[in-house]
Every structure is written in structure tokens, then in C-alpha cells.
Amino acid sequence: MRSIKLQNRPGTGTYIKGQERIEQILVAAQGILIDKGYSGLSMRKIATAVGITIGNLHYYYPSKKDLLSDLLDHVIEGYLLEFNTARAEAGSSALDQFIAIINFIVDDLTTHDTTNFFPELWALANHDEQAAERMHELYRKARLDINDLIAQINPTLSHQQREEVGLFISASLEGLTPFIGNGKPWNSNVANIKRIAIKSFVDLVTDIRDEDIASSKSELIAACD
Amino acid sequence: MRSIKLQNRPGTGTYIKGQERIEQILVAAQGILIDKGYSGLSMRKIATAVGITIGNLHYYYPSKKDLLSDLLDHVIEGYLLEFNTARAEAGSSALDQFIAIINFIVDDLTTHDTTNFFPELWALANHDEQAAERMHELYRKARLDINDLIAQINPTLSHQQREEVGLFISASLEGLTPFIGNGKPWNSNVANIKRIAIKSFVDLVTDIRDEDIASSKSELIAACD
DNA sequence: CCAAATATAGGACGATTGAACTATTTTATT
């Protein structure tokens, strides 16, 4: 099922029981991180949630840092897997696939887990370099599909312009999380917000031209800030 | 200078020294929260940063919860003040003011403090009801100006549609923080991203019509998800 | 089935945490 290389202590996880245990540990850690935040995530709480002792947990993960590293890989791998399957189910035309991705992202960020996990990840990335790397790696992979579709919808854009438009769309969608996410004040408006997002992003990708984004040359001439 | 009602222990802060001390405490706490995150924010670290003892800190804030409550008020009040002055400096036409606000928000979220504080606030809001209330109150106030300008630019929008468009724009801008913020991978592209944002949001507010956002009636007929 | 590797339990360590308490010093007002 999962084929990524985990970073637990070498030697551990070779028995079936150990592999299952690692999975239990990561699932439990993810649940605590989502429910209580990073400040509420401790080795003892993880061990208790799994039903093992701290000594046993420490056998798999000698330090909390090791566990967090594996946890981020585990969660991010799950999202990438989810993202790929969603892409496969998309429509035929580039525009349909583009809209399907927006729909998928919005639907996903309104789930309990995603709503609560990602703000934690963003905060973590501000103080943990490793978390930052994992986060940006996740988003970079997630933008590959978006950028590809943008290129099909609007072939006039340069590579850099396409990447910047893709980043803007991706980041904008992520920004909806604390507002329309699970249990958030605007969660009941998610259907309308989604329509606004689709119209806005489709128009953006369709209509935007080179002149709208200053090149490095014209940027030197007229800095608009 | 600051006129908001703080929530420190009654009786404290009546002397000038006490008022200055409270300000020092909140500034120090904000700095630690920004630099180390909430998990790295402790009463002792705050006291040490201020140069007082834990006992003295507890005299002002009997519990960490009380301090956090005051801290959020303090920081949010600062942002609202900053936002109001920025609005006063904006141009004459509604469209110019709209663009000025976008410029201000993007410039602000690329500062070190804002880049690091708000993700912490979003994560905090997921696990602390009081933090959630403060956060949404801040954004609600910040959207007042945006919504007002949207109404001037596009008077055809209903109240609800205007609010939803305003929320989408505000949330989208916030979402840029973990990507183009201070020290983030796309920080060097902030000028171009800003142009994309301005074009996208101006087009959205100018062009959007009632039909683009389904009313409660048509929503029942055709759910597009 | 047996030996080596793996998994688990349980306790202990020092450090840190939020909180509480008392005694002393400083401030502002009369």
C-alpha cells in the first residue's frame, strides 16, 4: 500500500508487527496534531493513543524530531496520492480538468482533517526548516498538474508567468481554509465561494497576457509600488 | 496611544510603571510567538525577555490563558490601526483605493512579523475558541473597507454576493503568506504575484454578475458538485 | 525448534512547564 521510505530507526519495522506499529504511531500522531496542535503533541500522548509504552515508542523513534519528520512524510504522501487519483477522475478538456481540480481542492480543504492540519503545517514551516522543505515540496508537486493545465488553456504564457499564475491560484485556494474550512464561519457559503473561485481563476487563466505581468525589463522601468 | 481595554488582572496597570510593564510583556510575548511559535511560548521565556521574574509576570497575568487573550487583542488592535491609516492614504477613486488596499495587504504579509504571526494565529484558532473569535473579528473588520469598495465598483451585487466576493479576495490574499511571505521561496516574485492579484481581483469585482453566484433558489435546482 | 533479531514494558533521569505563595520594595496620594 505505502511504498515510501520511512525514516524510523534502522532495524525497526522489519517484522509485520513493527510495520503495523509504525503505521499506528503515525496515524495517532496525526490525529493528535490535528486535534490538539503541535503544542499538544507529546511522545507520551502518542504512546497512550496507540496503546504502547513510551519505551516502545522511543524504540521506533529515538527522538520527537525523527517522529515529526516521518509524520510529515506520511501525511504529505497521503495527500499526493489523493491528488493523483482525483486528477485521473477529471474530465476530458483542459478547462474541465482545471475546474475539477479547483472543486477537489475546495472539497478537500473543507474536511476536518485538512482544515486543521494545514494551518499547523504552515506554522510549523515557519520554525522548522525540515517542515518547510516538506511543505513546499508538497505544494510544488501539487502545482505540477495546475501549471500543466494552465499551459494548455493559455499557451501564450511564458514558463515563469505560468508558474506565478499557478502559485497564485494554489495559494489563494489554500487561503480559504481558515475561513470556509470545516467548522469555520463561512463554511455554509462554500458552494458560492467555490463558484466565485472557479469563475475568477478561469477568467484569470483565460484572459491574462504578458503585459499584465511585468517582465524583468519593464519592471525596472516602472515599479508600481 | 493605546486605548483598548486590556484584560490583565484588575488592579494591575494603574501605575505608569505597571502600564509600561504590560506593554513590555505583550511585546516580548509577541516576539517569542513569532520567532518560536506557540509551542515555544512559555511564561518563563516571556519573563526573561522582559527582564522580570515569573512571580512578577503572574502578578499581571495569573494564567497563560489570560496573557494569550491580551496578546491577541494587542496584536490585532495594532493591525486594525495600521489598516485604518493605510486606508486614509489611499487614492480618490474606488478602484484606486481597492488597488491600494491590495498593495498594502501584500506588502504587509511579506514582513517578517506578519508572515510568522498569522499562520500561528490560524493554527491557534483551530484549537482555541477565544483565538478563533478574535481572528474572525479582525478579518471581519478588515473586510469592511473591502466590501465597501466592492459595492462602489460593482453596485449590481447583492449584499450576500458582495460579502462572499470580499471574503474570497481577503482569504486569497492571506493564502499568499506561506508562499510569498518573508523568507519564503516565492518572496522574490512578490512584485509579479501582486500584479496578478490586482488584475485578477479587479476583473472579478468589475465583471462578476448575479448569475455567476447561484442564488439560494437556483442552488437547489442545480448543485454543481 | 532454536537462536538471533525484533518488539515491548517499566522505570528513572534531569529539565521545563504553569501555577501558587509569601515577603519585600517601590509608587502615588493625602
Next chain:
DNA sequence: AATAAAATAGTTCAATCGTCCTATATTTGG
């Protein structure tokens, strides 16, 4: 100057933290 309120220092407490160590139980491969 006197006095009441406010501010500060210093200590202690129980709980929790990450980490480490040792002994025992379990699993797997030959």
C-alpha cells in the same frame, strides 16, 4: 512624611516533557 496600593523578587509545588537504560517477551528465519 505617612500610608495604602501596586510592583517585584524569590521560592516551592506537582505535573509533564524528551530521553535514556535495562530486562523481558515475542517474532522470524535457518
